[in-house]
Amino acid sequence: MITYRIIQLTHGAGRNGDATVEFVIEKRAGFIFKRWKEVMREENSKHRRISHESYEVAEKYLMDNYATGNSGIGSMVTRSGNVYYVEPYTLNYC
Secondary structure (H helix, E strand, O other), X not given: OEEEEEEXXXXXXXXXXXXXXXXXXXXXXXXXXXXXXXXEEEEOOEEEEOOEOOHHHHHHHHHHHHOOOOOOOOEEEEEEOOEEEEEEOOOOOO
């Protein structure tokens, strides 16, 4: 099972009301010490943040790109607040 969450980042909140808000997706990573790690896109060997303007857009991006199984038939997604548990389907019939 893979765990994702969507968080809100606010930049410049203390500067005369010029606050900007963005939403990013984080993935639970690590074997022994579990931590949240931001999902990034790699272009020309540089990592770029994938930011979204609203929670709904970030959720749609998460479902479209990370909630599909290896064979493309989909996955079971369970939501608890802003945390999404993605369990890929398998084609093993044993």
